[in-house]
Amino acid sequence: MTIERLQRRLEQSLSLLFPKETTYSKFVQPVRLTKTLQVLERKFDDLENSIPLDVKIFKTISKLEHSGFEQFTRRDWKNLAWALSKVLPDTQEKLIFNDIGKRIVQHFNQAEQSIINLVYFPLLYSYFALAKDDIAAKPAVWLTLRDILNRHKSNVYKSTQRPKQWMTTLIDHADILSDTPTKSFVKQFLQDDDKSGIQDELESLRIAPNSWFWDDLIKSSIQSIRQMNEKDYFKFIAPFIKLSEQNSLYSRDILAALLERYAKTSERDKVHETLKQMALDQWGNPQYDSSAGWNNVNPDTKRMVVQWFVKADLEAFFKLFSRTADVNRFNYWMKFIDKISFSQIFLGPAALNSQQASHRKFREMNRGRLKELIGSTQTNNAFLLKIDNVYVIDFSDTGNACYVVNKLPYREGNRRIHVDEIKPWPNLLKLNHISGWERRFDEKLAEIGIYHRKPQNNYYSSR
Incomplete structure (x- = not known):
């Protein structure tokens, strides 16, 4: 006789002796007996559904x-x-x-x-x-x-x-046997820090650890990124990054989905340092055509990340490493941000050997992207920007001119660059930072077809 049949017979006998509505009003509920019955039921179910040899x-x-x-x-x-x-x-x-x-x-x-x-x-x-x-x-x-x-x-x-x-x-969970078996679990999965909540809930189904179900759950979660509203998206960035760290097999798809959705937010111009670093670690520098991993996202998303790197490079150059640099120059070159497709930082001895925590962190996060500037002063640094089809080179120490050339003036594979290589002759333009330099830069760059995105009149009237 099964436990179910035994229990039914017991309930039938009790119902004959006592009206159902008064049974528990006259007797204390058998709590311990009920718990014991539940344990027995579970053991019986496990035995009944045990996998044979x-x-x-x-x-x-x-x-x-x-x-x-x-x-x-x-x-x-x-x-x-x-x-x-x-x-x-x-x-x-x-x-x-x-x-x-x-x-x-x-x-x-x-x-x-x-x-x-x-x-x-x-x-x-x-x-x-x-x-x-x-x-x-x-x-x-x-x-x-x-x-x-x-x-x-x-x-x-x-x-x-x-x-x-x-x-x-x-x-x-009616969807579990449909074309979208994990749809109802996605939000719970993302909110569950250790991912054990869903496993506990589905424990009775005894889904194997290598089941297609878990793969579908993760993929459905990744796909949900594209449909999230902006508020939910920003809330779930951190859980997805954690999921990527725990499941390296899905890290590419997670990173691609996060970047694609970020590019459609109102904060796309704001650098997300963690996503930027993940992208650099997984796919390399987006400014190099040889970084094939960037084919996982569309060109507009790649352009957004390129601009993150450009902005980070300019901020490091003007605000982090170069105490003597003119911050107005940072503001000037940032006006071209949407036209810049490549940036390169050249650090002199002082910046390369500095033990300041912020300096060490930047060098570590950009390992492989930085070049060493030799043949100049201890404090001099330089940057190169590709704006449309020309290259702009500028320096941190005062007294150095800004150069514009139509091709890369050094061998790309070299890690150590002499200062004379990035003060090239011949050049398209050699511009000096003297009084009124911003207007003169605008005029000279316009002569070779380079314009920034901010209207000139508004810019100078504000100054």
């Missing part, structure tokens, strides 16, 4: 091959359902994908409800036990199995007087 499963498959579905016992039917996610000896694929497996699934597709009630949980287990590579192309037999489970779940639930936890989970 492979040897028993393979024996049932052998029986099927020799005798067909005739005279199958209850255990045989269950073994067939459990077998679908197994790899038979001397085969290379899961049983569900070979001729025997397809035959089993088709038989269950036409089976009576009594058989489905018996094998439902083993079928459910096999459905989730497949890995993401197994169902990447959404094979027809897997979709048929899902249809069987979805079509019969309500009847299975109704046929049990005391539904199991896994039945309740399936009913509460």
Whole structure:
């Protein structure tokens, strides 16, 4: 006699002795007994749905091959359902994908409800036990199995007087057997710091750790980035970065989705240092065409990140390393930010060897991007900007002119650059920073077709 039947008989006997509405008003509720019953039920369920030994499963498959579905016992039917996610000896694929497996699934597709009630949980287990590579192309037999489970779940639930936890989970989460099985879990997944909440909730389904379900959950979460409103997006950046660190397999997709969505926000001109650093670590400098990783995002998003690097370089040059630099020059060159596709910093000995924490941090975060300036003073630094199709070179120490050339004046692979290489002759322009230099720079650059984005009249009237 099962526990369910024993409990039903006990409840029937009590109902004859006491009216249902007064039973618990006359007697104290048996709390400890109820808890004990729940423990027993759980153990019984685990025993009832325990995975049989492979040897028993393979024996049932052998029986099927020799005798067909005739005279199958209850255990045989269950073994067939459990077998679908197994790899038979001397085969290379899961049983569900070979001729025997397809035959089993088709038989269950036409089976009576009594058989489905018996094998439902083993079928459910096999459905989730497949890995993401197994169902990447959404094979027809897997979709048929899902249809069987979805079509019969309500009847299975109704046929049990005391539904199991896994039945309740399936009913509460109707999408789990649909084309969007993880849709309802995405927000919870992102808000769960250790990702254990969903695992606890779905524990009764006994979804395998390598199941396609977990891969779908992460991918659905990544796809949700593109549909988030701006407020939710900024709130979830940190959880997604953490998810990327925990699941390196998805780091590329996460980074691409975060950057694409950031490019559509009202704060795209504001540098996000963490995303900027992630992008540099994963895909390299976006200013180099050889950094193929940047093909993962569209050109406008790449342009946004390039501008982050340009702005960071100019801020470092004028505000971090160069105490003697004219900050007005920072403001001037920032007006060209939307036209700058490449920037390069050249650090002199003082900046390269400085032990200030902020200096060390910038050098560490930009390892591989910086060049050493030699042949000049200890304090002199330089920067190069590619604006449209020309290169602008300027220096931090006063007394140095600004140079404009039409090609890179040094070999790109060199790490140490002599100051004479970036004071090239011939050049398109040599501009001096004397009184009224901003207007004169505007005029001379305009002569070679270079204009900034701010109207000239507004700029000078404000000054």
